[in-house]
Amino acid sequence: MVFKLYAAPHVAGGGGIVALALAEKQVPYKFVSVNMEAKEHKTPEFLAMHPFGQVPVIDDDGFVVYESRAICRYIAEKYADQGTGLLPKGSKERIIFEQAASVEAANFYPAVIKIMGEAFGKPRRGLPVDQALLNEAVAELSAKLDVYEVILGKHRFLAGDEFTLADLFHYAYAPLLAGGGVDVMASKGPNVTRWWNDLMARPAWVKLKAEGLNSK
Numbered sequence: 455m456v457f458k459l460y461a462a463p464h465v466a467g468g469g470g471i472v473a474l475a476l477a478e479k480q481v482p483y484k485f486v487s488v489n490m491e492a493k494e495h496k497t498p499e500f501l502a503m504h505p506f507g508q509v510p511v512i513d514d515d516g517f518v519v520y521e522s523r524a525i526c527r528y529i530a531e532k533y534a535d536q537g538t539g540l541l542p543k544g545s546k547e548r549i550i551f552e553q554a555a556s557v558e559a560a561n562f563y564p565a566v567i568k569i570m571g572e573a574f575g576k577p578r579r580g581l582p583v584d585q586a587l588l589n590e591a592v593a594e595l596s597a598k599l600d601v602y603e604v605i606l607g608k609h610r611f612l613a614g615d616e617f618t619l620a621d622l623f624h625y626a627y628a629p630l631l632a633g634g635g636v637d638v639m640a641s642k643g644p645n646v647t648r649w650w651n652d653l654m655a656r657p658a659w660v661k662l663k664a665e666g667l668n669s670k
């Protein structure tokens with residue numbers, strides 16, 4: 455049976471990073487578009503798959519998983535022998551990977567999501583942007599990236615010299631920031647700039663952005 459990805463029809467958020475993990479691993483999948491405006495994610499059928507009624511969700515031959523980072527780990531483990539590595543094999547390397555993944559979840563993502571709420575969420579709902587809150591959120595992300603500058607001065611990617619899921623998790627929303635006039639990713643030191651340019655140039659990402667979420 456086909457690997458199914460339930461997500462909103464744009465390359466963003468959790469659906470975006472799951473699609474990117476599938477692309478890096480060269481896994482074919484069937485994309486099931488969830489219409490969030492029609493509240494398809496709150497139907498009893500959907501809530502049976504994801505009790506919080508959110509996207510993304512995967513169904514791999516009856517094995518249902520939600521939470522995008524957990525889904526990405528599942529894909530990387532299941533398809534360990536194909537495509538990009540994504541997860542280091544040694545036990546110490548795996549812990550360093552988990553450390554980097556936690557840094558994304560605890561430091562990077564909360565700051566990015568605040569910016570998204572102000573710069574994208576409010577205008578979409580017809581609400582005025584609170585410039586002071588937005589400035590505060592950008593300053594918070596900028597301070598986190600100053601620490602990334604130090605980390606990325608020691609190795610090419612966040613968990614070492616190989617691209618891993620710890621890097622991949624950063625694609626959820628940060629690629630959208632520049633389009634919203636928040637170019638903080640491009641305005642940091644040379645190590646963050648090199649890392650971010652490398653991420654944005656990855657062939658799997660360039661192709662996914664161009665083609666969108668679709669079965670290949």
Ligand SMILES: N[C@@H](CCC(=O)N[C@@H](CS)C(=O)NCC(=O)O)C(=O)O
Binds near residue numbers: 508509510523
């Ligand atoms: N931590 C979750 C976040 C999922 C999430 O917030 N999804 C949003 C769309 S990107 C959603 O479904 N929102 C609808 C809702 O929460 O009701 C993950 O990474 O999968």
